[in-house]
Amino acid sequence: MAKTKTDMREAVMAAARATVQSHGYNALSFRELAKEVGIKSASVHYHFPTKGDLGAALARRYTEEGAAFLAELLATSVDAAWCMDRYAEIFRSALANDNRMCLCGIMSAELDDLPAEVRTEVDKFAEMNVDWLARVLSWAKPSQSEQDLREHAMAIFAAIEGAQLVARGCRDIAIYDRTIRAYRKAGLIP
Numbered sequence: 281m282a283k284t285k286t287d288m289r290e291a292v293m294a295a296a297r298a299t300v301q302s303h304g305y306n307a308l309s310f311r312e313l314a315k316e317v318g319i320k321s322a323s324v325h326y327h328f329p330t331k332g333d334l335g336a337a338l339a340r341r342y343t344e345e346g347a348a349f350l351a352e353l354l355a356t357s358v359d360a361a362w363c364m365d366r367y368a369e370i371f372r373s374a375l376a377n378d379n380r381m382c383l384c385g386i387m388s389a390e391l392d393d394l395p396a397e398v399r400t401e402v403d404k405f406a407e408m409n410v411d412w413l414a415r416v417l418s419w420a421k422p423s424q425s426e427q428d429l430r431e432h433a434m435a436i437f438a439a440i441e442g443a444q445l446v447a448r449g450c451r452d453i454a455i456y457d458r459t460i461r462a463y464r465k466a467g468l469i470p
Contacts, residue, residue, distance in 0.1 A: 289327045291317045297338055301380035305335055305390050305398065332395030335387070339401030342383045343408055346370070350412045360420035360470045364436075367413070368460045368469070371444045375453045385441045409437045420470040439463055 295316045299307050308331055314321040328334035349370070353363050374380045384405035387394060394402065413433035414426070421429065440460070447456035463469045 285327075288317065288319060288323065292319075292324055292327055292334075293338065293341065296334055297342070297383060298380075300335075300338060300386060301374065301383050302378065305387050306393055308334065330395075332397050335394065335398035336401045339384055339387060339398060339405060343401065343405040346405065347408050347412075350408075354412075354415070358419055360416050363416045364464075364469050367416075368440060371440050372453065372456055372460075375444060375447055375456055379448055379451055379453075381448055382441060382444060385444065388441075389445075406437065410434050413437060417470065436463075436469055439468060 292313055295313050296308060299313070310321045310324040310328075310331070314324050317324075324334075328337065350367070353366050357363060371382055374382055384402045387398065387402050388406070391399060391402070410430060410433045413436050414429040417424070417429050417432055417436075421432075424432070440463075443456050443459040443463070446459070447453055460469070
């Protein structure tokens with residue numbers, strides 16, 4: 281059965297996502313993606329005229345998928361600790377998948393090399409996470425101001441991304457687990 285244009289686009293997106301999560305945005309190569317997917321490089325350009333278009337599409341989809349998952353968590357429970365456990369598990373699961381990173385987290389590390397359209401999408405990912413975390417924190421700390429909630433949410437987001445980065449660099453997921461437990465014990469995470 282012949283693959284459709286949509287199938288090919290999805291195959292390119294999947295291969296590109298794995299590449300970025302493992303090696304970063306700068307490792308993206310249309311030639312290597314084409315080889316991996318089994319198409320010509322020109323076919324990758326058909327779907328994504330530039331590397332920036334591909335990077336923006338990856339970050340946009342990653343944000344959309346993340347937002348949908350986080351909305352599902354909110355629909356399931358209003359228990360802040362339960363939601364935070366599930367949230368931390370998202371980042372852990374990337375490490376458990378061949379020691380990969382959060383796609384937008386690894387792209388953030390390459391911010392100076394990203395085209396503007398990719399930076400915009402990476403910024404949206406961070407904003408979506410902080411919004412969600414602030415909402416969950418408001419359940420645990422209803423008397424905190426919106427500004428305090430957002431600052432606390434940013435601290436959690438940065439801390440979890442950082443824990444993932446350090447664990448990945450050490451190739452030891454147990455470091456991530458211990459760090460998340462320490463954050464909770466210190467009161468950073470409810």
